[in-house]
Amino acid sequence: MTQPLIGVSTYLERASWGVWQLPAALLPEGYPRLVQSAGGIAAMLPPDDPGRAASVVARLDGLVVAGGPDVEPVRYGAEPDPRTGPPARQRDAWELALIEAALASGTPLLGICRGMQLLNVALGGTLVQHMEGHAKEVGVFGLHPVTPVPGTRYAALVPEESAVPTYHHQAVDRLGAGLVVSAHAEDGTVEAVELPGPGWVVGVQWHPEMGGDTRVMRGLVRAAS
Template identity: 80%
Template sequence: PPARARDAWELALIDAALAAGIPLLGICRGMQLLNVALGGTLVQHIDGHAEVVGVFGSHTVKPVPGSLYAGVVPEEASVPTYHHQAVERLGEGLVASAYAGDGTVEAVELPSGGWVLGVQWHPEMGEDLRVMRGLVRAAGG
C-alpha cells in the first residue's frame, strides 16, 4: 500500500532542498519521488530490473554525454539495482542522464537546479563510489 506519511515527508525534504539550492541525490525511490515532485509520472511495474525477488542484482547503465552524471561516471557502468518502478514521463525541468540497455531512464538531473541528481540504483551498495563522492564534493562547495 502507499506510504502516504513517508511520501509527504520525503516530498517536503525534496522541496526544501530544491528551494535552498543545496546538493541533492535521490537514490532509487528518491529518484522516483524527485520526478513526481516535479510533476512527472512513473511506470508502476517493469520487468527485468530485479533478478530475484528480495535480492539486489546488477545491470549496466549508459550515461548521456555532457550530463552531470556523465561528468561523474563518463563510461557505461554496472550498478547494483533492485526496482520494479521507473520514470515514465519526466518532471518539469528534469532531463534523463543515463539509460539501461532496455531504454529505461536510470538517472535524471535538474540542469537549472545546481547539483541535483537522481539515480535508479543504489550507489552506496556497490564498489563504485563515484556518485557518492560527487555528492560529497558538491556539498563541500
C-alpha cells in the same frame, strides 16, 4: 576542511533486534557507509512533520533521499496498479517536503531509487508502476549496465558504461519539469536524471550503497562542501 553534513531519509518499519520487535526508523548500513566513504557525515532523517522540512534542510549541507517502498500513485494522479505496493504515506509526505525544501534552497540533492522517483514526482512527472527485468529475484540485488548521456553531470562523474546494483519494479515515465535524462539501461529505462544549472540535483535508479563505486556520492559531497 570541515566534513559536510549529509542528511539521509529513513525507512519507517517494524523491525527486530536482540529480544525486541518494535517500530523503527532504520537505514541499511550501506547508506551511511557510502556517505562516510565519500567524505561526508551521515545524519538520519526519519519521517517528521512536513512543515519542519525547510528548517531541517537549512541545517544540512546535502540531502540523500533513500530507496524504499513504492510512491503512492495518487501523488502523480494515477490509479494504483494491482502490483504496486502498499502506500508509505508518512514517507511520501516527508520526503516530498524535503525535496521541495532542497530545491528551493539550492541544497545539493541525490535521490536513490525511490528517491529519484520522488524527485520526478515532486517536479510533476509520472511513474511506470510495474516493469519486468530490474528485480530478478525477491530480496536479491542484480547487476545491469547503464550508459551515461554525454554532456550531463552524471557523465562527468561516470563517463563510461558501468554495471550497477539494481532492485526495482517501478521507473520514471513522463519526466518532471526541467529534468533531463542522464543515463539509461539497455532496455531504454531511465536510470539517472538531473536538473541542469548551477545547483547539484541528481537521481539514480540503482543502489550505489550496495556497490563499491563512490563517484556519484563524492559528487554530492563535493557540491555540499
